[in-house]
Amino acid sequence: MRNNNQVSVPVIKRLPRYHRYLEELKNMGVVRISSKELSMRMGLTASQIRQDLNCFGGFGQQGYGYNIEQLYNEIGAILGIDKRSKAIMIGAGNLGHAIATHLHFENRGFDLIGIFDNNPNVVGTDIGGRIVMNSSELDEFCKKEKPVVAILCIPSEYAEENADKLISLGIKGFWNFTQYDLIRKYKDIAVENVHLGDSLMTLCYQINTFSDNGEEIK
Amino acid sequence: MRNNNQVSVPVIKRLPRYHRYLEELKNMGVVRISSKELSMRMGLTASQIRQDLNCFGGFGQQGYGYNIEQLYNEIGAILGIDKRSKAIMIGAGNLGHAIATHLHFENRGFDLIGIFDNNPNVVGTDIGGRIVMNSSELDEFCKKEKPVVAILCIPSEYAEENADKLISLGIKGFWNFTQYDLIRKYKDIAVENVHLGDSLMTLCYQINTFSDNGEEIK
DNA sequence: TAGATTGTTAATCGATTAACAATC
């Protein structure tokens, strides 16, 4: 794995998808695949796949293609999913509850080590085997456990103050489910925004445009 | 609003974000804004904002800028959020429950008119004032109500069969929360994939790359 | 070896940024 630093965002965003397809092929017992065949399965060009992979190194073999298990492991290593960074969740309402139970954090590079809320009705409840802690315990917890990522499942209006505080407690990245655009406020802080509302509105545009002219936009 | 057809995907994806910022400005009582000032707030270039908006028409005025309320309404109209398409949800587990209660569908172009599940423990329960129906009632419901969008909150392995069935029942678009890549399978069907697992892995990559060299990638 | 398929360079395409005349 070389040349890790200068890889463009579009390439990085495609890596998890490669990982998914390779996992499926691996589970089907397929041993090798060519960029051509993978490209047809994924709806990409073979050229793009080879370009993407060669940002990180030459994982293939001329005349043969790629070994699926090896490539799967390489991409996992590039993503860093074996590192298991410590994550905490802020906000255990409906959405937080669902995210905490629905996602397999362990397979995606994280351990969810704490869930916090300030609603007394929620504090103390069990979410997937984890007891929700009171937000007042957050400082002490962070000093002791040193989590690096915070998952924000709180109302948008509290996003900024929470982010500021969490950064002061050593948080280096956010998985942000609030409307508030965390991105751009801080340097050297990783942010992954999940703007569900934006996504829904994009679908709305598509639906209305499709029905206007009966054709696909993309 | 002209030239609706040939607008590129990156532009469309930015529209909801413009809408959010304009809503905030509107609520703050600001009346007008220049592309320059909006660009600084949003972290874009003024040029990009003007280019984006001019895909749909000239909403500004030389020497003045843009009227916030008017532009807000125009973008809402472009997205079609006043159309209120009928949507149904398939799967009322943790994630479905959270999505159904968390999102304001009415403000984003949809009415959630039905929630379906095949788990007898869930059927009949109340989710935000809506009673979960049995999946066996789906056919009849669709024939009667003619929903256009389905929100898939089911396990990935059932995504394909459900999608096929829903399309036969008249569904024209999916908000897809499963791992399964719906996109590309069907023509003339709108798909908005929300791959939470991919998002988390992208964050994982960022976290590990940041800590490697202490610098931002983007 | 011959055929297949990579890694990589070059060409193309599309999106973003810059520049500026038009005009409020």
Place this chain on the structure above:
DNA sequence: TAGATTGTTAATCGATTAACAATC
């Protein structure tokens, strides 16, 4: 009017696709 800011064309930048020599 003069200043500000748009709409729009041109220039740049970056990402995708095509081509092909290298090589398994």
